Amino acid sequence: MTVIKQLKAKYPNALSWSFGDSPELADELAALVMKGLKTATCCSLLSFEKEEGSPSVGSYSIVLSGEGSPVCVIRTTAMYLKCFSDVTAELAKKEGEGDLSLDYWKKAHQAFFEREGTYSEDMELVFEEFQLIEIV
Template sequence: MTAEQMWERVIQDYPNYGASTYEAFSFGNTDIMADELALLVKAGKKTATSSVFCFYEMEGAALPQGGELSIVLNSKNEAECIILTTKVYTTSFNLVSEEHAYKEGEGNQSLDDWREGHQAFFTEALAECNQVFDENMLIVYEEFKVIWK
């Protein structure tokens, strides 16, 4: 099902969302990640995500806000579920908590595993725009819940 088709079905079930807008996206930067993370979200194991703050600055983009709706896509751009952002805040990479790591739902959900995986992911993403990873850099942390699948 496409994002548009999923949205139409949600509007039928929840007409109060009819005035809302949504963003459709996939998590990660590879097809494998997109599929794995979409399944974790759909299963309710992944209830948070993080991104590098400077990317919002470079793109002149607004930070996500609580109450926003998003359609999570898999690697084939098929809609997997709709999430509602419940909480957004910024913190430095080195101050991420165990709870944050656990809510991201990836790997063994430990802080050490989160730091290792995200440092590698952020380092690669930053290199593409001639930026360097720094443990003190700000990240944007989002929590969400699945509202429709």
């Protein structure tokens, strides 16, 4: 039985996905989760609505590396909508990226959402807070 099948047996209905839009970013962000620095993530509402399976409060997710291997399991503890321009320093810090500042968060996420083709100052984001359950 593969590791992913074992995890799905342990966490029924768990989604499996990777962070970011490149293998390098997936590895970088997964490492932050495993270090306990990243406890939140976000996506555009547009991409969230297009996803086939979406997390919900209480659900488990198997986080994959850039190569598609499971690296850890997280559990969603909160979800909410937030306008890009209303993201706070506290939320930016929960994402655990760069120097943890709001300025860094805005620059990195603007670039990400521009690559996705969804960026605008008033775009809606789906924020997901989570806790690390286990490292695989």
